[in-house]
Amino acid sequence: MRVFDARPIVFEYLSTPLKEREPLTQFRKKHTIHRDTYATLKREYQVQLERDIEVKQFLPKMVTRPDGREVFDPYAEEIKGTKKLGRPKVDPNYNSEKYLNGRTRVVDEALIKACDRGSGVALTTFYKLNKRLVEQQEIKVGITADERIRRELEAERELKQWEQGGVGGQGTSEVSEEPPLLPN
Numbered sequence: 001m002r003v004f005d006a007r008p009i010v011f012e013y014l015s016t017p018l019k020e021r022e023p024l025t026q027f028r029k030k031h032t033i034h035r036d037t038y039a040t041l042k043r044e045y046q047v048q049l050e051r052d053i054e055v056k057q058f059l060p061k062m063v064t065r066p067d068g069r070e071v072f073d074p075y076a077e078e079i080k081g082t083k084k085l086g087r088p089k090v091d092p093n094y095n096s097e098k099y100l101n102g103r104t105r106v107v108d109e110a111l112i113k114a115c116d117r118g119s120g121v122a123l124t125t126f127y128k129l130n131k132r133l134v135e136q137q138e139i140k141v142g143i144t145a146d147e148r149i150r151r152e153l154e155a156e157r158e159l160k161q162w163e164q165g166g167v168g169g170q171g172t173s174e175v176s177e178e179p180p181l182l183p184n
Contacts, residue, residue: 010041
């Protein structure tokens with residue numbers, strides 16, 4: 001039996017309680033389902049169950065208000081789990097900058113407490129905020145490998161031109177008067 005045809009049969013079999021199920025070998029023989037097909041469908045069924053459980057955890061609950069109206073309340077029961085579905089809703093009146101600026105005093109106090117305990121990270125942060133600590137970076141200045149190769153080739157070319165010109169000065173006049181720079 002093909003996987004597509006066997007899916008509803010296997011899902012129904014797996015959804016029945018264990019005590020009420022017939023033995024697996026009899027079930028597979030009765031419906032001519034290969035063991036690999038059954039294993040694949042069982043994995044699909046387990047994944048589907050896990051997804052259903054996750055979705056049910058995060059669905060809003062129906063709550064009756066004191067005035068008698070029934071409304072969906074996402075906080076009716078505490079959600080157990082760490083996974084979230086979808087994007088969080090953002091309150092249009094919420095101003096994160098204003099909230100964060102209102103918390104600077106609390107953060108400063110926490111930073112001072114951490115400094116008093118001797119936290120190295122807190123001390124570094126404190127001095128950076130007060131502009132008393134400037135991070136120094138060592139910058140290595142030099143020529144790149146390409147520049148070095150270019151200079152070496154140029155020096156070799158000028159040396160060959162000088163050798164071809166000989167001592168009498170019969171060489172080309174393209175030789176520069178400045179000696180070539182040699183790499184370090």
